Amino acid sequence: MTLLLVVVAGLLCSCGTYLLLGRQLSRVVIGVGLIGHGANLLLLLSGGDGGNPAFAGGDADRFADPLPQAFVLTSIVITFGVIAFLLTLAYRSWLLTSNDEVENDVGDRLAERNSSRTGSERTAGDRNTDDRTADGRVRESVAGSASDDPAGDPASGGRG
Amino acid sequence: MNTLIALPVMLPLLGAGVAVGLVHRRVAQRLISVMILSVVTLSSVVMLIRVDHDGPFSVQVGDWASPIGISLVVDRFAAIMLVVASVMLLAVVVFAIGHPGAESGHGSFHPVYLILAAGIAMAFLTGDLFNLFVAFEVTLMASYVLITLGGRLDQVRNGMTYIVINLIASTVFLISLAFIYAATGTVNLADLHVKIADLPDGVRSGLAVLLMVVFGVKAALFPLFFWLPDSYPTASLPITAVFAGLLTKVGVYAIIRSQTLLFPIDTRPGGLLLLIAGLTMVVGVLGAISRNDMKRILSFHIVSQIGYMMMGLGLFTIAGLAGAVFYIVHHIVVKTSLFLVAGLVEQRAGSSELARISGVARLEPLLAVLFLVPALSLAGIPPFSGFVAKLALVEAGLSSQEYLIVVASLVVSLLTIYSMNKIWSNAFWGRIVTESNGSLAPARSGWVLMTGATATLVAISIAIAVWAGPLYAFSQRTAGDLIETHTYVERVLGP
């Protein structure tokens, strides 16, 4: 019985890992959920063999260990909160880009671009001549983040 | 003491509860945040004094007996971390109140910030590994919200990386908790200290490595730091400052705590930890040199500085650990003030990219001074706090005859000077070039609050240098506690 559960936990974790490695946010969310379940299962197993419900009367020697159950309950609550937040974020990302994929980091792209030139010609006007990014959206977000300042941009802040 | 030890955790939560209800009353929210963080600061200072005098103290939450229930323990290390953290949280919240765009317009800033404070305090005070996990999660959950507050595209994108990486680390933490509980039947740190020593060597080392990976991700150690420089700079500035100053240090705290309390046998002086420390330093500083944006440069420096703290742990002598403790205290203050200055520059000049601004020193001489002091301190130039911290570590390294790491730390210091110099000569010197044409200049009252908060932190970092003697003596006592753990264990489990 326990071996079966261990195998199931392993299976959940490996499926979750596979999903996490993708770039689509929806897959990532599901992957996080699966790995979380796997970990919770392992946590439950750490209490040893099953037994009677604790503190509900009966033979004290045959109680199941209640502590891992408390752990699992806590961690389920936490996973629940995190997944809800991830979903909101994925939804937000989809609203902003109508695209489910995670893009490369802006700073990394800038650094990559800068390093492929000679250092001396790096000037302030340089950033506007965007030659290496073919995709329109990528260029847009580079420009957007380069000019980001916490003061301006009222559209981005604000509660609904 | 019962009351004191619980306040830093419970009070911010209460404040968060009240503040959530006052979403549209900004003034009330600000008042709550500032008042509660002040009380937390005061109570942690009192705790520090009493713990230094009487030794570690522990409280059982809900009156459950000690290996089963959750213990809150305060010893010298936890107390000093708590003091520095709460001072810094207070300074940053004042800065955020003055900062246009950080908290105004976001009704959830203050509640979430207070929850962050509660989580960090819980992480320092807990004497229970599972509760440490919960504390991490509370902190992280708050940080997820803070890092994406505003919901801009780049925030969502980089926040996603941050969240997923931390989620994976948390899951690994959960899995290692399962292993630890299965192997020992307890998660109380003091109880684990006793029971983990009886485990077979292989099992114990495996658990040590698992926990090291988990805390290594949080602390941004060498192979696991990649998420940090991308995600931190996208949040609004006060938040970046808190993350930079505190969150990674919570990870470092957990590493030091777990290595000294749980796995003292496996933590051989030198070896792997020193290698990781060296690589973290070098790679971090090289990354910093490659960047051209103040915030990103400073973010890479966080990674590099973590290496110094790990160096102190890796030496595993009283001198080394004392150096590490001193370094953490100095680093939290200095790093936060550097980020706050970066925020001020960004406010005044309209950008934090070095290619786009220059001449800030002529525009705003006060800012130049506020930058120069922590920058020199970070690099370890003599009269400042960083010098004392690095001197302590170098001396400890020399007396342990680990010459390689000493050389690495000195070279990294030089490179740090180089990259600070890069910021200085690009952004502060030269003719005045700004993005904003002065139109972005914030309201006078906000500006006063922001510079005031920054100046206070800079003043504290100078104070650390001035009173380096007593502080170093305290660090040595702390390090002594960390290596001689029996008082800690006794105070938690009872004699």
Place this chain on the structure above:
Amino acid sequence: MIGRSLILDTTVRFVFDAAVVLSVYLLFSGHNQPGGGFVGGLVAASAIALRYIASESDDVRFILGIRPATVLSMGLTLAAATSIAPLLFGLGPLDHQSVEWSVQVLGAVHLSTATVFDTGVYLIVIGLLLRIVEALGDDPDDVTDPVTGGPDEGRS
């Protein structure tokens, strides 16, 4: 929204009251039996979420009468206050007291301060879940500020 479904609408009308009663039962039985604030809160929140799905209104506020954030605030304040309160009497954090109390009609009643804490958790869960439903179900323009930050802590 596709429009109202008659079957769902009618069923929800029956189920709703029963579910709320069940959730309150779970809340109070939690001290000695399976149940508790978290489970009770989940049941109540699901009931309200069902109402929300079945009704045409786009706003959870119409069902509950108050904003989810207010519920969240009340819950968090209540729970935190109950954990701080013992400190005022020189006890440890989260210490709970209980009394046996004999009432004429109901028989022996076991009252515990833990129930107050559980009520806090109950409200937090309802507030949080409704906030999520609101954020994910409402107009896309309203999701900029997701207040889902972790008020869930402790081994409830």
